[in-house]
Structure formats: C-alpha cells, structure tokens
Amino acid sequence: MKFIYILSTALIFSFGLGDVHKPTEGGYNSDLVSFGKKTYAGTSFYVVKFKRKGERIKVKYFAKKLNGKSIQERYDAWSKNQKVIMYSSGAYMSESFDASTAGIVGLTLDNGIIINRNVVFNRLSALVVTYPNGTIEIKNINDGRLTFDGGGSPITYDFSKFNDVSRFIDWASESKLTVFQTHLLAHNKKMMVHSNGSYSQASRRFLVSGQDSRGSEFYFIVHRPDAITLYDGAKSVFDYLNNNRYTVNSMINLDTGAQDVFQFFSVSGNVSGVLQGGTPISNARNLMAFYYE
C-alpha cells in the first residue's frame, strides 16, 4: 500500500518538474529594462518595459523547428553568447495532419527560409518582420501598401496585389528576414479588436510598440496570468498605457495556449520566478527572444 502512495505522490510532483528554465549569461543594461506588477481598473498584470534608445534592445524570432533542431535546441545554440533579457512564445500554433508543419498559421519565413506562403488577411492582420540586425517591425497587412525600413533603405510592397506579395516574399527570403502573422490588437492609437469577438478566456501576453509624450520609443511585454477574453485583456492594457501617457503604435497577441512559454531573466542572468509562463521551453513551437547588444 505504501508503494502506491509513494508512486502517486511522485507522479503528482513530476507534473511540475518540466518547468525548469536555465539561467542565462545576463549582463544587460538595467537602465534600458524595467519590470513590475501594475494594477489598473481593478486588474493586475506584469509589465516589462524596454527603452529603444540607441537600439540596444534587439529581437530574435525562431519560427519553426528547422534542420531537425527543435526550437529549444536552436535557442540554446544561439543564446550561448547572448545577453538574453526574456523569451516568450510568439505566433499561434495550429494542429495539422503533418507534425512537421504543425504550428504554422499565416505567412511565415524563418531567417529567409519560406515556411508558409498562405497569407491570412482578415483574421491575423499583424505582419511581424524581424531583421538580422535585431530590429522588429509590426505592420497592418490590410493597409495595402506597406513600407519596410528596418533593414536600412525603405522598400514598399502593395499587399493588395499578389505579384507584389511574391516580390515581398522573395525580398524577405533574400534579406534573411523572419516573418510571421498574428492578431493585431491595436494600431496607430486605435483598438483593432471588438468586444463582440471571442469569449474564450485564457491568460494573455501582449507585445506593444509605443512611445511616451516626449517621443521616446519603447517595447512593452504585458503578461496577464489570470483568465480573460482577448478583447478585455487588450483593452485594459491599451487603457493603462494611454492613462500613463504612452501612445500605442501597435499591439500584438503572443500565444499563451499549449505553448505558454515565457521567461524573464534578471541582470545577473537568473530566472524570474514570477515572470514566467506555464509550460517549459521544450514545448515551444516558436519563440521570440529579447536580447541586449
């Protein structure tokens, strides 16, 4: 009988052992990164704020398992000599008949490799582009003519014409860009989701690009561990930032479903016990990492 009790206790405790996050090198400039728990209109959420001054905060995105290497293996190899500040799951993952393509929703390129050419226009209007130099741009794909200038010289493509979409894909591939699509929750100071949307409740995580009243630019990662609808979560963050005199340029949703991967690291590189997601990095089907350079 004792054996059964020991076995069941061991099984129950083993559920939590997957959430082991390795510490990182640390050493980023703490003046550019701040974090804390904020309360607004009766709700609480965690906010990580990155100052974009000097463009020292950079973004790396892993869109898919590639060349037989899982997202975790790719991240581990890349992060060895990086001052990683945090990482989070990014685009939505989907189910698929074929495990090798599961997790891909919308136009996706990984470091120039074309993963999915399917462009989703209405549902996922955020087109997120990360450049090899660590710059990130968020565009509304329904705007039609989009200008990309993160790589240096600006270049424009008309997404209402598919011959131009093909030109964009070729350019992104040649420039070794990483591209994905997700929900655009707010854009150009306006909310883009409506209260009559999905009623599904879950924990939420958002990436916001914004600026303060003096024009200084910031990235925010907002983490809401409580269950809430997408609209309510986004609206509360939008209102909180406006109330604190920040202008929201764009806000996108980061997946917190079965790959609720999130980890913040202190300046010394230690893992934060509070700012972390519910599943380990081994569950990640894609990953967005913020690092200091």
Next chain:
Amino acid sequence: MNKGNIIFLSITVIIVFSILFVLLKLPLGNDQDYFKNINCKHNSNEEAESEKKSIFKYLDSDSTINRVLFLNEVFLCHPVGYQQDFDSLSRFFGDEKMAEDSLTEILTNNLFEKNQKDFSGFNPNQLMKYIVFAERMSTQNTARKYKYFFQGVHSYWFNKVSNKLNALVHENSDYRFNPMYRVLVSRCAQNNYHISLEFTALEKVTSYFIEGKYSYVWGRIWLRTSVFQKTIMIIGVLFSFISYILTLNYILRFIKVKIKKS
C-alpha cells in the same frame, strides 16, 4: 462492489469509449483512391488545343482585352500561351508593368468574380481545378521579368483555395475527416500553403495527454473553472482516488485469503 467502484468503472468506460470514438473517426482508406475521381489534368487534345490559344485574339481594336471571351476559355489556355500573350501585351500597351498588372487582374480578381460560385460551399473538384491552374503557373521556366506575374497568379489562387479550406474547417471541424478535403490540404501543403486545422476540445485534451502536457491541461482547468467547480472537481478526484485504493485493497485481501486457503 461499492458505489465508488461503480463510478470509477463508469468514468473509465467513458474515457475509453471517447478515445475509441476519436480514433474511429479517422479515415483508414488511401487518400489517393479518392484522388482518382478528381479530373484535374488537361488531356492531350486539350494540351494541343491550349497551345493555339492566345490572349492576343481577345484584344479588341481599342487596346482593351475582351475579358468575357478570355475568361470563358482561361482554363484551356496553357501558361506558355500566356507568356507569348504577355509579349504581345507589352508591345500593345508599351508598358511592361501595365501589361503585367492588366493580365494579373484578369487572371485573379476578374476570374474570381466570374466564378465565385465555385467557392461557395465545398466543391472539391472545382477547388482542385484552381490548384492545378495555379501549379501550372508556378512551373513555368520564365524569364525574370515575367516571374512575378506567374508567381502572383499562383499565389493568388493558392491563397484563395487554402483560405477557403481554412474557413470550411473553422465552420465544421468534421471536414478534417473528408478524404477529398485531405487531398486538397496535402496538395496545398506540397506547394508551401499550410492550412490551420481546428480540433475539438476533447481531441485537444486527448492530444495533450498523449504529448504529456499534463501541467498545461491542469492549468487550463484551474484558470477556467469557478471555485464551486473546483471544489466539485477535487471531491470527484478524491472520491475516485479513494475508490481506486479501496478496489486495490479489496483485490489484495482477496488474493491473500486465497493464498491462505491454499
């Protein structure tokens, strides 16, 4: 057998039948068998005929294209023909970009407007027709200046078909088990257009258990349930656990008695 044991057994039977239900819904036949029914290739006569088709004959004297005639025969025209037409068009308009945009507009938006009914409901044969049309566009060994015309038309139709397949499965997840639907999905995937499939809650939970994502399932249950539901759930789990222990205890005692008797 006490009540707890009966409940425990009932729950086990329900879980086993649920898993069987999900597994039995998966098609066991070869998808290629269904694919044979889809006539997606032009026969040799049509191929020969298509070589003769040229958009040039649809050009009216006022430099406009007779779109109605052209769109009626578009699936008979071979892309090689389009390339010749493109040269003719360039000469006609005197502007390559204008020619590219005009021909792209005809073969994408105009064609879609004309044949919109093909995209209402689920018409696998019609959808396959557009896939074949798009594939033929991408296989052209074209000079660089024509590349984006062919790629644009290819991309437009694959997006139309894959977005239609996405919409269908979001409306009714049972399409995943339709062999014709699966053929179309795999054909899109071969061309790098991936469909995101919608799984039911039960299938997701089963899948997460198979993948060993217990903490995620537990986290979702904990976040989405009220205090009352959590209390009922904990009582239920405890009740099942105690029943399980009691059953094992009963079996062990039964074995012991048997051993002693022997």
